[in-house]
Amino acid sequence: MxxxxxxxxxxxxxxxxxxxxxxxxxxxxxxxxxxxxxxxxxxxxxxxxxxxxxxxxxxxxxxxxxxxxxxxxxxxxxxxxxxxxxxxxxxxxxxxxxxxxxxxxxxxxxxxxxxxxxxGWRGSVTAQSLAAGHRMSLRATAIHCLAGQLAIGEDVLEAGDTMLPADNVTVAAQGAAAMALVVEVAARVG
The missing domain is CATH 2.60.120.10 (Jelly Rolls)
Structure with missing residues (x-):
């Protein structure tokens, strides 16, 4: 995908x-x-x-x-x-x-x-918490919303939604605090 x-x-x-x-x-x-x-x-x-x-x-x-x-x-x-x-x-x-x-x-x-x-692949998962109204810049293969709402550009992720960003993105907790899993995946070289 x-x-x-x-x-x-x-x-x-x-x-x-x-x-x-x-x-x-x-x-x-x-x-x-x-x-x-x-x-x-x-x-x-x-x-x-x-x-x-x-x-x-x-x-x-x-x-x-x-x-x-x-x-x-x-x-x-x-x-x-x-x-x-x-x-x-x-x-x-x-x-x-x-x-x-x-x-x-x-x-x-x-x-x-x-x-x-x-x-062929290596990767990691990191849990990130964001206080209400806070933002963070991320480079990720996938961002999975665990709790709250995450605003990414014009899009809003609810708990259970996942975004596969094409580039670096800024993520903001919309309304209340939010939590996400950030997935980073890269091809193995050599």
């Missing part, structure tokens, strides 16, 4: 369709993907419903950045390594081809996933 300088792509959360995880143990909502790779994409962003403890799907050649966006947190148990504690709004990276089991803390929640074909 690509955006142009004159019209960045906006994906409204209300339009996202549920789809089963590859292993059938949960539900995801794909937001955007780009390029080709080991699992049919170079990179992909999606949200996942976490209705309880479950094994994650196996993605050969994929690195994942997993961020709890609703709920109290989770612990990921990765085969061959220790547990990975996941707190809300703190991105956690792990190999998608390592057997992984998610144990939820308390109530069910939701997560935001960035998946990257490790041979």
């Amino acid at each position: 690509t955006a142009t300088a004159s019209s960045p792509a906006i994906i409204r959360g209300a339009t996202l369709q549920p789809r089963p995880w590859a292993n059938g143990l949960g539900i995801s909502h794909n937001i955007a993907q780009h390029g080709d790779g080991a699992c049919g994409f170079g990179w992909m962003i999606a949200t996942a419903e976490l209705s309880g403890d479950a094994a994650f799907s196996h993605y050969p050649g994929i690195d994942r950045v997993f961020t709890i966006i609703e709920g109290q947190g989770a612990t990921l148990t990765l085969e061959g390594s220790g547990p990975l504690r996941c707190r809300p709004f703190v991105p956690a990276g792990f190999p998608g081809d390592q057997a992984t089991h998610c144990t939820m803390d308390g109530i069910p929640g939701r997560a935001f996933n960035l998946m990257l074909d490790r041979a």
Whole structure:
């Protein structure tokens, strides 16, 4: 998916369709993907419903950045390594081809996933809070609104909406405070 300088792509959360995880143990909502790779994409962003403890799907050649966006947190148990504690709004990276089991803390929640074909792509996710009326300049592959409203030029993102900006953008919290996940993705060189 690509955006142009004159019209960045906006994906409204209300339009996202549920789809089963590859292993059938949960539900995801794909937001955007780009390029080709080991699992049919170079990179992909999606949200996942976490209705309880479950094994994650196996993605050969994929690195994942997993961020709890609703709920109290989770612990990921990765085969061959220790547990990975996941707190809300703190991105956690792990190999998608390592057997992984998610144990939820308390109530069910939701997560935001960035998946990257490790041979061709690298990336990161950062949580950003903005006080009411504050602005910030960003260079990002994707901006996902978690709470409040984000004004970006003439466009307004509501919670659950995502923008794929074509260039640097200025983001402002409109009305009350707002929170966003900022995704940066780049092709690996050499």
